[in-house]
Amino acid sequence: MQDSIPLGRAAPVTLRRARVPLPFLAVPPDGVTADRDGAVLVDVALAGGRITAVRPAGQGPADDDVDRDFDLAGRHLWPTLVDVHTHLDKGHIVDRAPNLRGDFLGARDATAADREARWRRPDLRRRMDFGLRCAEAHGVSAIRTHIDSYEGQAQDSWAVLAEMQAAFAERVALQGVALVALDVYRTPFAETLADLVAAGGGLVGGVTRATAGLHGEELADLEDLLDRLFTLAGERDLDVDLHVDESNDTAGAALPAVARATVRHGYEGRVTCGHCCSLALQDDAALAQHIALVRDAGLSIVSLPTVNMYLQDRVPARTPRWRGVTPVRELRAAGVRVAVAGDNCRDPFHAYGDHDMLDTWRQGVRILHLDHPFGDAAALCGPAPAAIMGLEAAGRIVVGGPADLIVLNARSMEQVMARPQADRAVIRAGRRLDRPLPDYAELGAGAALA
Template sequence: MEHYWLINASIPVSLLRNVPDAWLQAANAEHLVRLHVQIQGETIAAVTPILPTDGLAQIDLRGGQLWPCFVDLHTHLDKGHIWPRAMNPDGTFGQAIATVQTDAQAHWRAEDLYRRMDFGLQCSYAHGTQAIRTHLDSWGEQATVSWAVFQQLRAEWADRITLQAVSLVSLDKYAGVEGEMLADLVATAGGILGGVAYPHPDLAAQIDRLLALASERGLDLDFHVDETEDTAAIALSLVAKAALRHHFSGQIVCGHCCSLAMQPPAQVQATIADVQAAGIGIVSLPQCNLYLQGRLPGQTPRWRGVTLIHELAQAGIPVALASDNCRDPFHAFGDHDVLEVFSQAVKIAHLDHPIAAWCPSVTAIPAQLMGLAHRGQIGVGLPADLIGFKGRGFSELLARSQHDRLVIRAGKRIATALPDYSVLDDLMA
């Protein structure tokens, strides 16, 4: 059984469970506190500011930061890594949709999905992610294929990454018998019901239908909403009002919510109040939305594409940050590294005064929204799933890639070598 100390760790106070007042007073200007963490077996056995002298083995972090492992709340593993064969011709949202549809019809059989999704999981694991929620395109017969692959991977990765899946279709697909069949498939697979709330004259009724299907089956909900700068896009408001009207008891997460940043203040305040009252969690995808939003050929983008992260959090709404798409027509870049997501979000959305307050957005908050107790925090009795970085302060942490990070899972140091892109070459031919 593993039994050792991680000494001289700088830990963001926001990531500690049950923080004594003395530790708060000892924290530096960046809200980091120097502590020593004892690992025994798969668990954190002690956290103390007193340097241990008990003779146990020690790993000296030399003031580098120590975080709990990441929780990535919003991904698209089924789309991942198709860029070499499915490049977005102009980088726009519309072309992203069309290009993915063409690629899916031509290639998304079980082996293709399995290998690309597994590749993404290997990257995530090496970077220090412990839990992932992925959306799965679930139209027609594709649903059966994709959900079967997901369930296989969930079982194979169960000892390393907790996997959840959400059905992804436009909300009109939930009408009639087909909608019930898809909801039943999701329920049987232990998934989350979801979809894209595109503007539609009957959008409110479509949302009501989805809430009813979820309530009947005891499912949580996860929506793509308002991924546009169009101020007329109000799906977030409609979801919140529907949740209140139906007294929905499950957890709802809404992703993107971009148009909220473009709407008049009074409308924003009303929507945020409804979201808070409905207990909805928000996930912002800053890298993907920066890539897609405000894109016009030959023109410099005028806005950053992110939702009102600060205002939502100030209202007491849980706000998470996540990866979204990786090397596909919706986002040509990314490597399933949640530290990169966090680093870019800090710069894009000015999450830097103080940065430490936002660390839970990629750890404890998404864990809470996924229903994963005891994840995303550091404390006695919690799982020893940790990441050690050489970066001491936040400027050091976010200035370099931290590719040489220490990843500890269930108390043991893991290999962090990333899979080579060439293993997917035959799929890209």
């Protein structure tokens, strides 16, 4: 289908009879009627790399001055998507650092060993560039990546992140978050790390476990560590993004502690928490109490459905009993901002993936039962993660915004879900993107298997 989209130059064009899910429209035009999937038919005019008009289908002016029209005939038109939680620095090491058990402990240990042995600037540069090109080819235009930032590693990793931000400027908006176990914040290195993050325009972050521990194991000084983290962030006016309660511990002690620390430090609306798996195992009363804390603290929650289903409840020779994903419906019903994201890609924490946010969203819809009806499920891969990243025009189709779009060969949400949309057409700044997926041979893939 890509070759049939006549967008080889930036001349004005109107994409007629485009089917757009309502969550992607910043301002739905008057007079449109949503179909059963919550999508509407519109004409979208493009010129100079921007969106110049969004009108009800067939109601454009007779003297429209566009040079060309293209009839999408009801096919879905989406904005380019936003992946708000990734690990580009870990990506594509699965061939050389396999997780032979497939569980969290195996992932932690295999990653740490590979990081210490191989994560030098040329290696980081090659793999992060590869991952970003995959994402761009799939139609992802904004990414937030967590960066392992332990002492002795942080300077190299943040330097390469800065290189990638420069190399992909105007292509993929890229944010960085410092990722360390929370006990690092009781060490003198914490101050150095916060300064490094501030210099890189990033976010303060971490994982609510000890360096050699697992989620669900008690951190006796959790409150003190969170206070130290928030103090460092506040002194530098940096937002916060944390990995929280990625386990089957029904107590889920870290999330309410983060919510209380957020309020204590006046950080409402500036904190994101990823995973929060243990919420799904709490009884109704505890769940309601914790969701109220999350809402009142203005926390944003990111669900990582593919990776959490891969890691959680993995026990040798036993079928998993639970999905390991956070209760998205209940959080959204309470008014909490929620997004889905891709998380790990071809590394010990998740052996699969391709930095394809559309694929992540499709899997998330199935896993989280966000269908029948689809309602505003599309918000979880566009406007919601864009808002978390503070990107006003990303993840939406808005007049005056960039003509960054995806055309799908599907005329209903069921068709979007039924096929992987490998023939999607990606449009950037009004032109069809011609960037093929990079070849795994660039990474030397397979050498470790010989």
